[in-house]
Amino acid sequence: MLTLYHYWSSVCSQKVRMCLAEKKIPFESKHIDLFTFEHWEPFYRKLNQKGVVPAIDHDGKIIIESNVILEYLDDCFPTIRLRPEDNYAKAQMRIWIFNSEEIAHSNVNTCSHNPRHAVRLAQKPYTQEQLDRAAANCPNPIIMARFLHRLKHGVTEAEENAAYTALDYLLGMMEDSLANGPWIAGKEYSLADIAMAPFINRIEVLKRPEMVGAAKRPRLADWWTRIQARPAYKEAFAFTNPDKSDPIKR
Numbered sequence: 001m002l003t004l005y006h007y008w009s010s011v012c013s014q015k016v017r018m019c020l021a022e023k024k025i026p027f028e029s030k031h032i033d034l035f036t037f038e039h040w041e042p043f044y045r046k047l048n049q050k051g052v053v054p055a056i057d058h059d060g061k062i063i064i065e066s067n068v069i070l071e072y073l074d075d076c077f078p079t080i081r082l083r084p085e086d087n088y089a090k091a092q093m094r095i096w097i098f099n100s101e102e103i104a105h106s107n108v109n110t111c112s113h114n115p116r117h118a119v120r121l122a123q124k125p126y127t128q129e130q131l132d133r134a135a136a137n138c139p140n141p142i143i144m145a146r147f148l149h150r151l152k153h154g155v156t157e158a159e160e161n162a163a164y165t166a167l168d169y170l171l172g173m174m175e176d177s178l179a180n181g182p183w184i185a186g187k188e189y190s191l192a193d194i195a196m197a198p199f200i201n202r203i204e205v206l207k208r209p210e211m212v213g214a215a216k217r218p219r220l221a222d223w224w225t226r227i228q229a230r231p232a233y234k235e236a237f238a239f240t241n242p243d244k245s246d247p248i249k250r
Contacts, residue, residue: 001058002059004030005054006030006054009241011202012066013053013054013066015066015198017239022232032044039052052064067195083191090185100196106163108206111203112206116248121151164208167203171203178219179219182226205250
């Protein structure tokens with residue numbers, strides 16, 4: 001039995017749901033509300049000491065970190081293979097999985113704060129004391145410090161611009177990589193495509209969607225159209241927020 005602890009629009013949760021759908025793995029869904037701070041509650045911290053989503057429970061074994069989960073699932077459920085057999089292509093796949101974490105994740109998070117995360121928090125009737133108390137439950141001092149800093153200062157225009165510059169660099173590399181496609185790591189659809197897809201989905205709803213448009217990056221735009229046509233993508237992204245009052249719908 002496999003249980004997925006996830007948040008509906010978390011990019012890291014989305015990539016794991018895509019992998020599960022591609023491999024046709026049934027799972028029990030446990031939605032963790034990041035904006036009521038369930039991921040910092042004691043029950044979840046016992047599962048994931050970092051206090052982030054997603055996590056999976058596979059027959060009592062807890063696996064964390066979305067990119068580690070992707071490879072774990074491909075190891076445990078090999079009937080539908082999502083890693084190339086060719087060693088060079090497999091290395092390219094792992095480079096893109098690394099890129100998704102090293103460059104895409106932190107910078108998409110920065111660009112998401114003002115239009116999404118701050119908007120959600122503003123809808124909640126939290127006092128400053130309640131937010132400080134929630135932060136005190138965060139087990140990860142890096143995330144706690146970032147959370148408190150952004151509560152006080154938000155994300156500045158300069159920080160946002162720097163993040164978009166980093167994303168533009170990454171998307172340029174992705175456009176180049178797709179010249180050897182049709183997929184990111186070459187001829188085969190792989191975990192590289194799954195790792196990057198949620199970030200393209202998010203960029204589309206942020207302030208600079210033209211970064212992933214056909215006018216600027218035609219190969220990326222074509223890849224994105226093909227990704228969205230996959231049944232597994234549709235299944236993974238059909239998961240909606242149980243909190244119907246959330247102003248963010250995608």
